[in-house]
Amino acid sequence: MKKFIGKRAIASAISLVGLVILVFFLSRLTGDPTDLYLPVDASMQAREQFREINGLNDPLMVQFGRYVADLAVLDFGNSIRRSRPAIDVVLEGFAWTLWLACVTMLLVTFAAIVIGSLAAFRVGGVFDRIATFFSLIGASAPDFWIAIVAIVVFAVNLRWLPTSGTGTIWHWVLPVSVLFIRPFGLILQVVRGSMIGVLSSAYVKTARAKGVRNRPIIFVHGLRNGMLPVITVIGDQAAGILNGAVVVETIFGFPGIGKLMIDSILQRDFNVVLAAIMVSALAIFLMNLLIDLAYALLDPRIRY
Amino acid sequence: MTHTGARPKSGLATVIGLLWRDKFAFCAALFLLVVIGCALIGPLLLEDAATKQNLRGRNAPPFDMERDWEFFFGADALGRPLLVRIIVAAQNTMMIAAGAVFFSALIGSTLGLAAGWLKGRASQVILRLGDVIMSFPSLLLAVIVLYMLDPSVFNIIIVLAITRIPVYLRTARAEVLEVRERMFVQAARVMGASDLRIVFRHILPVVLPTLLTIATLDFAFVMLAESSLSFLGIGIQPPEITWGLMVAQGRPYLTNAWWLSFWPGLAIILTTLSLNLLSNWMRIALDPVQRWRLEMGGRKND
């Protein structure tokens, strides 16, 4: 087991290194941030000073070398825009997105598993058709459009919910609901497909021959076997939210890491961009590891 | 049980027959044909109507029977008819998605086939490459393209294509690893077939349906992704037009002119939905083992 984790850590580390190199150099290619932070009529002297302070005058390789050295001691530098350590800024944003992702995925998982399993039990039945219909629509809708429509209907016209911000629990309802729809649609489909296969398997036939009732057949015999492909997709979707709930965060003014990343990219705040990427990549690596461990937990035939 | 039957008469007739069994998929296919039609000939016929500004008719509401058919969906902030603009925007939206899917499928599948067949070093390198691409934030890539090169349709296609390569790579590789152990592949090896022959004659035809199904789903995903990028302002830039951009342009007018964002968004949803339905149908129709579900419309016990 330890060997397995070790091997994965090394493999991911290599990917991470490649990523860092690529991102560092490519982000520098988007242009000099000086123009963005100083007023247009700033003097050459002011510009030089700015560059000097932020180490932008040194050759690229030197900048990179300095960066790597700092990384080694977990120093991600300061955010040019906010004058705070980049890592602090990133971790704050990440915490918000993490909450959003967890709440959403928990709801999605529970709903998709229950509804998908019941739909698979009577394939082609009324419940199945309705569930499939809604899940397909859900999987097809662009989140920004739903967000806009939701705001217009619920916040502006009906005034039930706030339009943006993060104050109360009511502020969470719309963002979570909007984020919920697409993963729910997708995962419901996957659960349904997987459970259809599982419910027609030989060991379920044995369970029926034993006289086991319907509910245990679906949720005890069937579910655990059907979860394996579903877990992969859950992981993918969760990664998607962690990486890019940008649109939802932007529309609802949620200070998450997606919004932070895009703002930093547009403002050319390199340190924050890099720190954000590192944190995201690390989170994804950990999640993939958790998923592999979940496989082993679910299926005793898988042993590392 | 023995079936004795000659091969069906024509490929197209069979496909239409199978489609007809699944009414939803049939409607979806029809709708997509309409969309493709719009994409192909829309700009040719309606380019002028789409760009003609009519400042008196700004933000005109939809369903107004007094005016021309073009204004059935209403007009945008510059008085341009929405229905026509949607038809014209279909071309860019479709072209970008189609282009991205085509390139990513081609490159990703080839890499995946190689990774699955070759084993060893080459396979590992290709896998790692896929991993790196997967962890690369597509936003960053989009912005870089925007600032470095010009944000043309072609460049957006490339950006989106690169981010989707890992999907095809992983799937193709997993399928190849499974198919290569099958008995008919062993039989081909025993006959002395070369690697190339085995991969292209025996393995690829088995893997292709899965890839096609994924490509159809992916088309929808890329459409949504492009729309999101345009919505955020880092995708297609005006005066080029896509549905996503139209939704973004309508955002400031949400409270008083909801139709500006609504109709393009609806177009996106319907197209994506059709693609999903079609993809579901393809998964069953292209698999000779599962095809009976469409041929009889139910479950069979053996």
Added chain:
Amino acid sequence: MTDHLLEVCDLSVEFHTAGGTVKAVQDVSWHLDRGETLAILGESGSGKSVSAAAIMNLIDMPPGKITSGRILLNGKDMLKMTAEERRGINGAKIAMIFQDPLAHLNPVYTVGWQIAEMMTTHGTPGPEARERALALLERVGIPQPAEAMAKYPHQFSGGQRQRLMIAMALAFKPDILIADEPTTALDVTVQAQVLALLEELQAETGMGLLLITHDLGVVAEIADRVVVMNSGRIVETGNAAEVYRNPQHPYTKKLIGAAPGKGAMPAERDRGGEPLLRVERLSKHYGAFHALKGVSFTIMPGETVAVVGESGSGKSTLARALLRLEEPSGGQAFYKGRDLVTMAPRDLFGLRREIQMVFQDPTQSLNPRMSVYQLISEAWAIHPEILPRGQWRERVAELLTKVGLSPDMAQRYPHQFSGGQRQRIAIARALALEPRLIVCDEAVSALDVSIQAQVIALLEGLRREFGLSYLFIAHDLPVVRDFADRVIVMKEGEIVEKGTVRQIFEAPRKPYTRALLAASLDPDPEVQARRREARLAEGLLTA
């Protein structure tokens, strides 16, 4: 007249498929009493499993439909009961075990839990169920029962898994046990043990045993009465020994006639000259596991050498290693004097023409997307020097005729043929390269008994016509008796005994060969009864 324990009266079941309505069984009637064993004998497609599925309410009713008949359990019609009543009967009064125990046991739950579930479902409290499960494990002969309770199905061997299923089925002491091809997937020696276990348990509990099988030997070993089915109808019924001695229906006669191992053994031929294939100390290991441990034998031109072994014997590894599908770890194999093991790829390519293979499962070994014509002619696409393209069509027609198929089948696809026909296509494909040696890797094991005989006859005919040699791999001795010249018996990667077919069958020397012979089931119930007594006397059953 008292009620039978279980009686099926005029049962008809049909299925709606794409090709129309299929009548799975028509007007089937049979009965089962306490303490007796009834066998339903039939080949694939005969409908033998359908009545059992109807009894257990396992038929999916939308495509399936029971169009007529009654199923009486102690006189009460089950088809008129509510779903809840049927559910209560399943497992409690009537239990069932299936053909492939690995697929039929839930892979993610422990064995102990699954056995206990049979009892807890029908009301037994948990701790009591677990205790009884442990006792059951011991009774069916699972080693170290206490540890076994916490293990998972994949951690047991095939024979042990079937014992687990039996333990599970008997947990609630049912009146009837239905066994659907329980030993088909098992090794020959294990098969005998499992059948013996079933008999013991039946004697102990007095339950009725319904056995569904395609194997006359199983019927001979364990059945009191037999019902013979063909194409959904019962063609003959009666006492097992009676039916064997005096079959009435032509189909029954055909089945009995096709049983392997009854014909004359091939006369010994003196084959002088150089061996076609000489294998010396061939070995193959996967890491620490040695699949082949230094195997040596020869094949003379025009000869059929059979390799017989159970699972894990290494016989398939041998075939794959000879064809270089796997790389041997050591040893040599001289084909016409040249070593196959160390041959360079280019020379190996040329040699592909001389050595070919027919695989076990024709459904899997024929690419489902290629037509028969494409499948056969691919050989010439790979080796263009054999035949110019213009003559391909003609030659495919020739080959199809040779294997007993009609030339106009060339445009069809594999799924349009039956199992036996598909294997013939596979043989035609092997012949296309005009080989001298064909390796048949369990080529008839997946076929029905009556088809097996036909395919073996075909192979024999082809051998005489083209002067071929065969390396024929099988898991069962009777199959090779009428067909092989020499026999090699393998066990755990090594050759246990080699000899002419007469030597092996009439005067086996090694204990394993004798055990293998003893475990194979003779279709004649009386012969089988005698054998059983001999086995008990020798104590080989408990081995």
